[in-house]
Amino acid sequence: MSRVxxxxxxxxxGFGSSICQEFVKFSPNKExxxxxILFARSADSLKNTKESIKTLSKVANVxxxxxxxxxxxxxxEKTFKDCLDKIxxxxxxxxxxxxxxxxxxxxxxxxxxxxxxxxxxxxxxxITSFVTISSLFLRKVKALPNFxxxxxxxxxxxxxxxxxxxxxxxxxxxxxxxxxxxSNVIAEENKSSPNFKVLNYSPGPLxxxxxxxxxxxxxxxxxxxxxxxxxxxxxxVAPGDSARAxxxxxxxxxxxxGQHIDYYDIKEK
Amino acid sequence: MSRVxxxxxxxxxGFGSSICQEFVKFSPNKExxxxxILFARSADSLKNTKESIKTLSKVANVxxxxxxxxxxxxxxEKTFKDCLDKIxxxxxxxxxxxxxxxxxxxxxxxxxxxxxxxxxxxxxxxITSFVTISSLFLRKVKALPNFxxxxxxxxxxxxxxxxxxxxxxxxxxxxxxxxxxxSNVIAEENKSSPNFKVLNYSPGPLxxxxxxxxxxxxxxxxxxxxxxxxxxxxxxVAPGDSARAxxxxxxxxxxxxGQHIDYYDIKEK
Numbered sequence: 001m002s003r004v005x006x007x008x009x010x011x012x013x014g015f016g017s018s019i020c021q022e023f024v025k026f027s028p029n030k031e032x033x034x035x036x037i038l039f040a041r042s043a044d045s046l047k048n049t050k051e052s053i054k055t056l057s058k059v060a061n062v063x064x065x066x067x068x069x070x071x072x073x074x075x076x077e078k079t080f081k082d083c084l085d086k087i088x089x090x091x092x093x094x095x096x097x098x099x100x101x102x103x104x105x106x107x108x109x110x111x112x113x114x115x116x117x118x119x120x121x122x123x124x125x126x127i128t129s130f131v132t133i134s135s136l137f138l139r140k141v142k143a144l145p146n147f148x149x150x151x152x153x154x155x156x157x158x159x160x161x162x163x164x165x166x167x168x169x170x171x172x173x174x175x176x177x178x179x180x181x182x183s184n185v186i187a188e189e190n191k192s193s194p195n196f197k198v199l200n201y202s203p204g205p206l207x208x209x210x211x212x213x214x215x216x217x218x219x220x221x222x223x224x225x226x227x228x229x230x231x232x233x234x235x236x237v238a239p240g241d242s243a244r245a246x247x248x249x250x251x252x253x254x255x256x257x258g259q260h261i262d263y264y265d266i267k268e269k
Numbered sequence: 270m271s272r273v274x275x276x277x278x279x280x281x282x283g284f285g286s287s288i289c290q291e292f293v294k295f296s297p298n299k300e301x302x303x304x305x306i307l308f309a310r311s312a313d314s315l316k317n318t319k320e321s322i323k324t325l326s327k328v329a330n331v332x333x334x335x336x337x338x339x340x341x342x343x344x345x346e347k348t349f350k351d352c353l354d355k356i357x358x359x360x361x362x363x364x365x366x367x368x369x370x371x372x373x374x375x376x377x378x379x380x381x382x383x384x385x386x387x388x389x390x391x392x393x394x395x396i397t398s399f400v401t402i403s404s405l406f407l408r409k410v411k412a413l414p415n416f417x418x419x420x421x422x423x424x425x426x427x428x429x430x431x432x433x434x435x436x437x438x439x440x441x442x443x444x445x446x447x448x449x450x451x452s453n454v455i456a457e458e459n460k461s462s463p464n465f466k467v468l469n470y471s472p473g474p475l476x477x478x479x480x481x482x483x484x485x486x487x488x489x490x491x492x493x494x495x496x497x498x499x500x501x502x503x504x505x506v507a508p509g510d511s512a513r514a515x516x517x518x519x520x521x522x523x524x525x526x527g528q529h530i531d532y533y534d535i536k537e538k
Contacts, residue, residue: 073389109458110451111407113400120342120397127396127447128389131382131440138380165453165527171400174451178396181446182379184434189378258434 002093003033007083009070009133010101012040014208015157017049018239019098019246024053024060026247034060035092037083039101043067070101070129071121080133084140096250097137098155099179102126104210105171107218119171126175130156131182138186141196151195153250156183158200158260168220180260187258197257201246204263207236237263271362272302276352278339278402279370281309283477284426286318287508288367288515293322293329295516303329304361306352308370312336339370339398340390349402353409365519366406367424368448371395373479374440376487388440395444399425400451407455410465420464422519425452427469429531437489449529456527466526470515473532476505506532 006023010016020036027034036053038046043065050062064086068079105122106113113119134154141152161169162176180200187198205211205227215231218224230236242263249255249266275292279285289305296303305322307315312334319331333355337348374391375382382388403423410421430438431445449469456467474480474496484500487493499505511532518524518535 073385077385110400110404110455111411111458113404113408116342116346116397116401116404119400120393123392123397124389127443128385128392131379131388131443132385135379135382135385139382142380162450165450165457167454167458170451170454170458173454174396174400174447177450178443178447181431181434182439182443185436185439185442186379188434189380189436189439 003035003091004094004096005035005037005087005092006096006098007037007039007137008098008100009039011036011038011049012042012045013048014210015203015206015239015243016040016098016100017052018243019100020049021052021056022240022243022247023096023250024056026244026251027057027060028251030057031059036060036062037064037066037087038062039066039068041067041069070125073124073128073132076129076132077136080136084136089141089144090146092150094151095141096153096155097133098157099130099133100155100157101129102157102175104213105175107168107172107214107220107223109168109219110170112219122171123175127178130179134182134186138190148193148195151253152197153253154183154186154198155246155250156180156198156200158183158202160202160262162200162202163260166223168218168223184258191257197253197255199249199255200258200260201249202260202262203239203242203246204237205230205235206239206242207231208239211236241267272304272360273363273365274304274306274356274361275365275367276306276308276406277367277369278308280305280307280318281311281314282317283479284472284475284508284512285309285367285369286321287512288369289318290321290325291509291512291516292365292519293325295513295520296326296329297520299326300328305329305331306333306335306356307331308335308337310336310338339394342393342397342401345398345401346405349405353405358413359415361419363420364410365422365424366402367426368399368402369424369426370398371426371444373482374444376437376483376489376492378437378488379439381488391440392444396447399448403451403455407459411459417462417464420522421466422522423452423455423467424515424519425449425467425469427452427471427529429471431469431471432529435492437487437492453527460526466522466524468518468524469527469529470518471529471531472508472511472515473506474499474504475508475511476500477508480505510536
């Protein structure tokens with residue numbers, strides 16, 4: 001039986017780690033092998049995700065893990081190319097790339113920015129590495145002899161912030177808007193391939209370390225209060241719940257390429 | 270009588286040069302002084318724009334001109350800070366920054382990208398320099414003692430590509446989507462200041478050197494044919510016509526902050 005391959009970035013913690021676990025739990029055929037390739041800033045940090053995958057299933061495995069600094073574009077290009085070259089593509093019938101990595105930049109109002117080289121570096125993390133990984137992946141899979149027999153998904157982890165401006169989220173909103181538009185152009189350029197789909201998945205306000213960072217560093221008191229209330233009233237989304245909804249979309253393949261889907265639109269009542 | 274100050278980037282040719290000329294022509298009060306500060310890759314290249322402004326009016330002047338490489342973020346930061354520090358702000362009653370500079374990147378389909386360091390550099394031109402200039406300008410004008418008495422406009426030269434994905438325009442579309450969202454967050458963060466407005470102005474398909482580049486380099490035959498037809502059938506927009514429509518918006522100040530306005534929505538019949 002042919003296998004499923006999932007390549008997940010930012011897989012060491014938070015939503016990235018939940019995605020891997022829920023893919024394993026959701027997989028409709030319990031005997032189908034699920035192979036994972038994981039990316040994070042350091043390969044060591046992937047230990048927990050790797051163990052949680054192994055614990056959940058005998059047929060799920062992390063076959064490769066890579067440490068890469070996403071702001072270092074030549075390193076991203078080289079590492080991702082090496083990764084793609086090592087894959088035994090003919091083993092798979094379903095392939096999914098999840099671009100989950102990203103940074104908050106800062107949570108300052110735009111008129112208080114001071115460190116533009118930090119912003120430049122963070123643009124490379126959220127934007128340029130995303131472009132690099134997406135483009136290399138696309139070229140590789142489209143050139144496979146069995147491309148037409150594969151079910152391919154590229155997931156961009158996006159946000160409500162990609163489509164709605166929020167005070168003190170200027171760079172985060174804008175980089176997510178970039179990624180969403182880039183994914184939509186990929187969808188447009190590949191609309192003649194029904195076996196290839198792009199998904200912009202907005203996971204909701206997740207109860208992860210990133211939210212903790214928001215509560216601790218947001219300079220807009222109004223926005224900070226909003227997120228403190230969300231946490232206090234237990235209205236943050238459990239990463240596992242949102243990752244399960246994503247797993248369902250990826251495995252059932254029931255979405256339109258280029259679609260922006262928010263967790264709140266599809267969560268089970 | 271107090272003066273109008275316009276700071277225009279990419280002012281050496283094409284639409285940037287037309288903006289300067291139409292601002293002078295449209296200015297409702299023919300005795301009001303119009304001062305310009307111009308940016309381009311090299312200060313020498315601004316000679317034509319400078320002369321055309323001088324020819325049009327006795328009260329219009331280029332008071333400073335700067336050559337700056339927009340991909341060099343420390344240089345952009347230093348040059349723009351120096352520029353802002355030299356301005357005698359109390360001479361002005363109306364101030365307009367036009368972020369007009371930008372690059373096409375490439376016109377290749379996303380699965381054919383190869384030069385990711387070129388993309389990184391172009392992200393800095395279209396995105397990081399835009400963030401740097403916008404943020405520094407905002408901080409400076411909001412700290413002016415007479416800020417509340419000024420009529421301030423920040424214009425982002427955008428495109429239909431910012432809101433609609435086009436084949437082979439992946440990076441251009443996405444960088445314009447970034448800029449538009451960033452401008453919308455600026456609008457959101459400053460909505461309590463009625464004397465401060467952000468405008469996303471989409472000038473239409475202009476008959477400039479950039480369009481020539483499109484016709485010559487676009488890898489999608491379908492898209493290329495579309496632009497060849499536009500040129501052949503005389504359906505490209507004259508830069509002066511579109512710049513005049515922008516001048517009218519800026520001088521009448523009749524638009525909502527954060528609005529996306531397309532030339533085709535407002536052009537005179």
